[in-house]
Amino acid sequence: xxxFRAYLxxxxxLANGVAASGxxxxxxxxxxxxxxxxxxxxxxxxxxxxxxxxxxxxxxSAVPWLVPTSERIRRPLPVLVHVIGxxxxxxxxxxxxxxxxxxxxxxxxxxxxxxxxxxxxxxxCRVQFERG
Numbered sequence: 001x002x003x004f005r006a007y008l009x010x011x012x013x014l015a016n017g018v019a020a021s022g023x024x025x026x027x028x029x030x031x032x033x034x035x036x037x038x039x040x041x042x043x044x045x046x047x048x049x050x051x052x053x054x055x056x057x058x059x060x061s062a063v064p065w066l067v068p069t070s071e072r073i074r075r076p077l078p079v080l081v082h083v084i085g086x087x088x089x090x091x092x093x094x095x096x097x098x099x100x101x102x103x104x105x106x107x108x109x110x111x112x113x114x115x116x117x118x119x120x121x122x123x124x125c126r127v128q129f130e131r132g
Contacts, residue, residue: 028124031088035098035114036130037107043098043114048128053089084118107131 029052035045083090098117104110111129119125 031119031122031125032128033088033114033118033125034128034130035111035118037104037110041100041102041104043100043104043110045096045098045114045118045127046094047088047091050088050092053087085120085122 029050031050032048033045034048035043038044080096084096096118098114100110100113111127111131114129115127118127
């Protein structure tokens with residue numbers, strides 16, 4: 001179980017990058033994700049609702065392949081982190097996979113992880129976690 005906590009901590013760092021970006025909050029439209037545990041070592045998430053897409057030409061020029069993050073972390077974050085926080089509508093027809101690196105035993109922690117990665121504590125975002 002110690003490994004799972006370590007991975008959860010790593011994903012919380014990732015979620016902080018999403019929370020710091022928070023561009024969807026400007027529109028007032030809530031972002032809603034549905035996530036589920038796939039019975040293996042992953043959580044899968046799909047977008048249900050989101051603010052409208054940012055103009056594709058400006059989004060393409062504004063989003064580098066690696067997004068710089070805070071001085072504390074000092075490592076770039078993958079572009080997916082930026083897209084989840086700034087323009088989640090780009091992911092409307094895609095499934096986002098959150099690797100667990102092990103089988104889940106504590107579904108409350110898995111649900112918390114999904115919320116941290118997909119919403120990062122933003123008030124305009126929520127995750128509907130399906131326990132099936």
